Amino acid sequence: xxxxxxxxxxxxxxxxxxxxxxxxxxxxxxxSLSVRSKRYIVAESNVIKSFGSGLITRRxxxxxxxAVATKRENAASSTSSKPGHELLLFEALQExxxxxxxxxxxVCVMGEDVGHYGGSYKVTKGLADKFxxxxxxxxxxCENAFTGMGIGAAMTGLRPVIEGMNxxxxxxxxxxxxxxxxxxxxxxxxxxxxxxxxxxxxxxxRQLGAEHSQRLESYFQSIPGIQMVACSTPxxxxxxxxxxxxxxxxxxLFEHVLLYNLKESIPDEEYxxxxxxAEMVRPGEHxxxxxxxxxxxxxxxxxxxxxxxxxxxxxxxxxxxKPFDLYTIGNSVKKTHRVLIVEECMRTGGxxxxxxxxxxxxxxxxxxxxxxCLSSQDVPxxxxxxxxxxxxxxxxxxxxxxxxxCQ
Amino acid sequence: MALSRxxxxxxxxxxxxxxxFSRFLSTDTTPITIETSLPFTAHLCDxxxxxxxxSSQELLTFFRTMALMRRMEIAADSLYKAKLIRGFCHLxxxxxxxxxxMEAAITKKDAIITAYRDHCIFLGRGGSLHEVFSELMGRxxxxxxxxxxxxxxxxxxxxxxxxxxxxxxxxxxxxxxAFAQKYSKDEAVTFVMYGDGAANQGQLFEALNMxxxxxxxxxLVCENNHYGMGTAEWRAAKSPSYYKxxxxxxxxxxxxxxxxxxxxxCKFAKDxxxxxxxxxLEMDTYRYHGHSxxxxxxxxxxxxxxxxxxxxxxxxERIKKLVLxxxxxxxxxxxxxxxxxxxxxxxxxxxxxxxxxxxxxxxxTNVYVKGFGTESFGPDRKEVKAALP
Numbered sequence: 177x178x179x180x181x182x183x184x185x186x187x188x189x190x191x192x193x194x195x196x197x198x199x200x201x202x203x204x205x206x207x208s209l210s211v212r213s214k215r216y217i218v219a220e221s222n223v224i225k226s227f228g229s230g231l232i233t234r235r236x237x238x239x240x241x242x243a244v245a246t247k248r249e250n251a252a253s254s255t256s257s258k259p260g261h262e263l264l265l266f267e268a269l270q271e272x273x274x275x276x277x278x279x280x281x282x283v284c285v286m287g288e289d290v291g292h293y294g295g296s297y298k299v300t301k302g303l304a305d306k307f308x309x310x311x312x313x314x315x316x317x318c319e320n321a322f323t324g325m326g327i328g329a330a331m332t333g334l335r336p337v338i339e340g341m342n343x344x345x346x347x348x349x350x351x352x353x354x355x356x357x358x359x360x361x362x363x364x365x366x367x368x369x370x371x372x373x374x375x376x377x378x379x380x381x382r383q384l385g386a387e388h389s390q391r392l393e394s395y396f397q398s399i400p401g402i403q404m405v406a407c408s409t410p411x412x413x414x415x416x417x418x419x420x421x422x423x424x425x426x427x428x429l430f431e432h433v434l435l436y437n438l439k440e441s442i443p444d445e446e447y448x449x450x451x452x453x454a455e456m457v458r459p460g461e462h463x464x465x466x467x468x469x470x471x472x473x474x475x476x477x478x479x480x481x482x483x484x485x486x487x488x489x490x491x492x493x494x495x496x497x498k499p500f501d502l503y504t505i506g507n508s509v510k511k512t513h514r515v516l517i518v519e520e521c522m523r524t525g526g527x528x529x530x531x532x533x534x535x536x537x538x539x540x541x542x543x544x545x546x547x548x549c550l551s552s553q554d555v556p557x558x559x560x561x562x563x564x565x566x567x568x569x570x571x572x573x574x575x576x577x578x579x580x581x582c583q
Numbered sequence: 584m585a586l587s588r589x590x591x592x593x594x595x596x597x598x599x600x601x602x603x604f605s606r607f608l609s610t611d612t613t614p615i616t617i618e619t620s621l622p623f624t625a626h627l628c629d630x631x632x633x634x635x636x637x638s639s640q641e642l643l644t645f646f647r648t649m650a651l652m653r654r655m656e657i658a659a660d661s662l663y664k665a666k667l668i669r670g671f672c673h674l675x676x677x678x679x680x681x682x683x684x685m686e687a688a689i690t691k692k693d694a695i696i697t698a699y700r701d702h703c704i705f706l707g708r709g710g711s712l713h714e715v716f717s718e719l720m721g722r723x724x725x726x727x728x729x730x731x732x733x734x735x736x737x738x739x740x741x742x743x744x745x746x747x748x749x750x751x752x753x754x755x756x757x758x759x760x761a762f763a764q765k766y767s768k769d770e771a772v773t774f775v776m777y778g779d780g781a782a783n784q785g786q787l788f789e790a791l792n793m794x795x796x797x798x799x800x801x802x803l804v805c806e807n808n809h810y811g812m813g814t815a816e817w818r819a820a821k822s823p824s825y826y827k828x829x830x831x832x833x834x835x836x837x838x839x840x841x842x843x844x845x846x847x848x849c850k851f852a853k854d855x856x857x858x859x860x861x862x863x864l865e866m867d868t869y870r871y872h873g874h875s876x877x878x879x880x881x882x883x884x885x886x887x888x889x890x891x892x893x894x895x896x897x898x899x900e901r902i903k904k905l906v907l908x909x910x911x912x913x914x915x916x917x918x919x920x921x922x923x924x925x926x927x928x929x930x931x932x933x934x935x936x937x938x939x940x941x942x943x944x945x946x947x948t949n950v951y952v953k954g955f956g957t958e959s960f961g962p963d964r965k966e967v968k969a970a971l972p
Contacts, residue, residue, distance in 0.1 A: 284766065310766060316796070321755040321789030328696075328759020331744055334766060355749055356756060363735040364745065365728035366949040401950050424952035 260443050266436040268410035269299045272417035273337065275446065277307055280335065283421055286313040286326055287339030287376075296341050297377055297436050323349035323374070327356045327426075330370045335421060343378030343430065344390035357426045358401035373420040375429035379470055379520055380568050382434070386556035389564075393430055393497050394526045404497040405451055406430040406469040410440040412495060415449025423451060430497070432470045454501035456508075460490035462582055463514040466505060466531060468494045471518045471569060478574035487578060497527050500534055509535060513544040514581050518569055523551040545581050550574065611639040615909060619844035620901070626826055628833035628862065631851040635843040639911040641687065645842050646902045649679040650921055652703040653899060654928045655712060656872070659702065659719060662932065663876045668719045672733045675703040677840075677871040680898035681806055682707045684845025685774060689853060692769065696744040696757040697776035699734035700806075700870075704776070708743040710736065712931035722938035729941045730949070742771075750777060751784030754803065758790040761801035761861075772800040772856045774849070780811025782825050791861060795832050798860035802852045803829070805865045806839065812874040813883045826865035839868030840896040869896065 263271070277283045285300055291314035294301035304312040315322040319340065326336035340346040346353065353374065360368050380389040393404055403425050407413035413431070420427035457472065458479060467475045472493050479489050490508055494501060509515055515535055519528040528549040535547050550569045557567055616634050623630040656676040662668045675682070678700070685695070686707040697704055702715055710726060718725025719733055727735050727746075736746040744760060747753040757775030764771050777787065782805050794801040805825040809816050816823045826834030833855070837848040848864055855862045869892045873880025880889070906912055912920075 310797075313797075316789070316792060318786070318789035318792070320786045321758070321793060324752060324755025324786065325759035325762055325790065325793065328744070328756035329763040329766070330759070331756065332694075332760055332763040332767075334763045351749055351752055352755065356747070356752060360745075361952065362949045363727055363731040364737040364739070365726065365730055367727070367737050367739040368744075369952050403951070 260441040262439060262441045263410060264436065265407075265410045265413050265431075265438045265440075266297055266299050268414040268440075268442060269407075269417050269431070270301060270303070272414035273300065273421075274303060274306070276418055276421040277303065277311070280421075282333060283335045283337065284311045284313065284329075285337045285339065286315050286322055288315055288317055288341045290314060290339050295339070297431075297433075300339070319345050319348040320352060324352040324356065326372050326374075327352055327360070327370055330372045330426075331360065331368045335371045335373075337373045337375060337421060340374065340376035342388050342390075342433075343376045343392045344387055346374065346376065346392060347390075347395070350395070353396065353402070353426075353428075354399045358399040361401055361425075369424045370426045371421075371424050372426045373417075373429055374426065375417075375420075375431060377431045377433040377436070379430075379432040379434065380552070380557050380564065383559055383561055383564055384433070384557075385559055389557035391521045391526070391552070393428075394521045396428055397498055397527060397530060401426065402498065403427045403451055404430065405495055406432075406497055408432070408435060408469050408472045408493055408495070410438060411442045412449050412455060412493075414442060415447055416451065416495070418446075419448045419451045422448070427451065430469060434470055435473075449495075452496045452499060452501055454504040455493040455495050456504065457491040457493050458489065460488040460512070462488045462512060463490065463516060463578055464505070464508040464512045465489050465491045465516045465518060465574070465578070466494050467491065467518040468497065468527070469520060471520050474569060474571050475518050475574055478571035478578070481571065481575050482578055485575075485579075487582060489578060494531070500531060502534060502538060505531075505535065506539055509539045510542050513542055515543065515547045516574070516577055516581060517547065517549040517551075518574055519549070519551050520568055521551055522554050523549075524554050526551050548577055548581055550577055611911070614638055615642070617843050617905065619838065619847060620841045621838040621844065623844070623848065624826070624836040626824075626829070626834040626836075626863075627831075628835065628855065630835070631847050633847075635847045637843065637846075639906075639909065642902065642906050642909065642911055645683055645687070646899065646906055646917065647920060647924070648707070649683055649842070649899045649902065651712075651924050651927070652676075652679045652682065652706055654921075654924050655706065655715065656702065658928050658932060659716075660872065660876065662716075662719065667936070668733065668876075669721075670732055671699070672719070672876040673700040673874065674872040674876070675700050675870070677892070677897075678806060678808060678866075678868045679703055680842040680901075681804075681839050681845055681866045681868055683898075684842040684847075685804075685849045687842070687846045688849035689772070689774070691741045692771040693853070694742040694744055694757075694760045694764070694771065694773040695776065696747075696753050696760060696773065698747050698750045698753055698778065698781060700778070701734070701736045701746045705736040705738060705743055705746070708738050709741040710738055710743070712928060713934055716932050716935035717938050720935055720938075721940065722935060723941045723945075724935065724938045728945065728949075730945065750781035751786050753777065754781075754784070754787045755790040757803075758794045758799060758801050761794060761799040761856075762797070765797070765799050770857065772802055772853050774802050774804055776804045776806055778811065779805060779807040779809060779816045779823075779825060780814070780819065782807075782828065783820055791829055791832055791863075794861040795829075800856040801861045802849075802856050803832075803861065803863045805863065806868055807865055808868050808870045810870075810874070810883065812878065815883065824865075826863050829861075829863040832861050832863055834863035834865065836865045836867065839866030840892075840898045841901060842898055 289296055290300040291304035291309055291312045323338055326338040329336050357370055360370055378390060378392055405416050407416045420429050465475050475491055479491055482489050490512055492508055517528040517531055519526055521527050528551050532547045532549050550573060553567045555567060558564055615637050617637050619633045622633060653676050656674045663672045682703045695704060714726040718727055721729045723729055734748045754775050754777055757773050761773040807825055811819050822828060826836045835848055838844045852862050852864055871889055
């Protein structure tokens with residue numbers, strides 16, 4: 177699990193990115209609903225200087241949420257003594273969701289078994305008891321209709337968080353996501369905003385079968401008007417969940433079935449991760465490895481082997497699948513001149529394919545070798561364990577690819 | 584310049600008539616009781632009374648607005664043939680009574696959502712002719728800034744949610760709006776409109792199930808004009824009694840060519856929805872034009888059928904007969920009103936024709952909303968590659 181700690185340590189130099197008055201972000205609320213205003217910190221993953229200098233850089237004026245009130249005696253000391261709290265990724269998602277629901281009464285959840293059952297992956301556990309059955313809505317099995325319902329509610333100003341029990345089920349709601357969710361802001365000439373969050377677990381799990389192991393990011397990536405983010409650690413899961421809820425745009429948050437039980441220590445204070453930014457996991461000099469979601473851990477495992485062999489890979493978790501953070505990626509390419517993309521999408525038409533095209537288009541002059549992309553095989557995910565292992569990219573393949581590129 | 588001279592001349596001509604009408608339009612609200620032409624048919628609920636309360640003011644308003652809608656659609660027909668309107672153009676003439684009756688029964692706080700046959704409903708919700716024609720011709724002054732087109736009219740401030748190209752998809756959206764109304768305790772309802780063709784979409788039944796489960800104030804209105812583009816209703820639906828297809832949801836069948844029947848049914852439905860949950864309305868109506876401008880409308884039905892309906896059930900003729908029968912206006916006054924409307928529509932078209940096309944930069948606006956104050960520059964941080972949030 178050192179991979180996780182490494183990831184957590186590298187990405188936690190926070191500076192208040194934009195202290196915006198949160199009132200400005202809230203849509204005009206009806207008189208019966210009002211939002212508590214709180215200031216918040218937007219976390220920027222900037223690792224150039226303070227690699228291990230602690231979790232939060234505090235400003236002189238109080239920006240903070242409830243947790244600090246009990247720790248007033250530590251205010252004088254440096255922030256590196258802030259303890260944070262440890263939790264699993266699904267708990268981090270739940271915490272982010274709960275904080276947003278506390279803050280803004282327009283936020284509601286809808287999906288299958290999110291209420292009384294607590295969510296099939298426990299992300300919404302306890303929320304129905306706290307907020308009621310209407311706010312945490314158990315829907316029947318009708319993805320097309322309840323996604324449409326969430327979008328219709330968003331047109332009036334609510335901020336639904338729509339859960340697909342498995343991302344693959346959202347294929348049934350493709351029409352709603354593409355035509356209504358993505359396009360209504362444009363076709364109405366800006367009259368309606370659709371502040372929905374569509375989230376759910378996807379990706380290849382442990383022998384779940386072909387239909388439950390889908391990677392929908394490749395299908396949704398060309399829909400104009402939506403944003404896509406993929407979380408990979410408890411820290412960025414909570415941050416991205418909060419940012420997605422606060423964003424006025426429809427955001428699709430991709431979680432991974434196998435990452436729900438990752439444990440990490442996250443800050444007590446309120447923070448948000450920037451939706452359009454990539455995360456620098458491990459700075460390096462020789463090669464840029466771009467990855468996201470579960471493949472980040474395969475890459476970090478391969479990185480250990482590579483470091484032992486004398487290579488210095490720079491690992492970036494792109495996090496933002498639409499739009500790509502070409503700024504961070506570009507700076508990295510300009511430094512290392514070699515790119516390897518490791519993704520879980522299929523080879524054909526995946527995120528890696530688009531990223532390869534984007535890098536070639538923008539940074540062709542900086543490349544010393546062709547961009548290499550390792551993706552899953554273009555096959556339905558088989559049930560048999562050994563076969564399933566070989567549909568996704570394994571650390572050994574990553575090591576070989578890096579060695580090949582760095583010749 | 585010639586245009587302004589023309590318009591000033593036209594106002595000079597129309598002034599005596601408009602002042603004559605304003606006498607009728609503004610003052611006379613003595614109640615008149617009108618009987619609907621046909622009885623209502625109910626499924627799992629009571630039928631509302633056939634006697635509808637109205638007034639001369641309302642009668643004249645109905646006539647004027649319906650004539651305006653009719654004129655607007657016919658003008659859109661000519662504009663399409665002149666290639667000023669492109670793409671798909673679905674016209675509503677023949678079905679005006681549904682739009683008018685519904686508006687008369689509700690407020691702007693209630694929401695309406697429909698599919699692509701939305702020009703007249705937009706007008707009924709408070710849209711202006713200028714916005715309609717500008718949007719149809721793709722100009723800047725259109726209600727969706729020219730970026731939506733005929734099938735994407737929206738008016739947020741008066742609760743008109745569109746305007747949707749994929750039929751059936753607006754039904755879950757409408758149920759979502761009803762959900763939000765219940766969530767925020769608005770005491771308002773949503774009228775979710777669809778056609779006999781879209782009535783066979785699965786998502787409609789999914790949405791209806793949810794609406795019934797949670798008692799959402801959604802009223803599903805099937806505008807049954809008997810043809811789903813070229814397919815007659817009996818060829819597409821095993822059960823063409825659309826008002827019964829809600830099964831456990833009550834339904835009402837209404838003569839959609841009678842504006843007062845529509846008004847009565849919508850009032851009844853609103854009261855029902857606020858108290859007990861969803862209800863289905865089937866409006867038995869008819870469209871004179873084909874499905875859209877690319878469809879002549881005569882390959883799947885006879886011209887005799889179309890002219891038969893026009894003679895016997897035309898909604899504007901019905902109101903006209905009522906107006907004349909109750910001595911609210913004379914034949915000549917109504918004719919002059921129609922002339923004035925024609926002029927109004929022509930002026931709106933001329934004004935819209937003068938309107939500029941959207942700026943090229945508008946291609947990238949309204950794709951995303953700016954939030955968090957961050958902008959995404961290209962890799963060199965100097966050039967803004969797209970207007971991202």
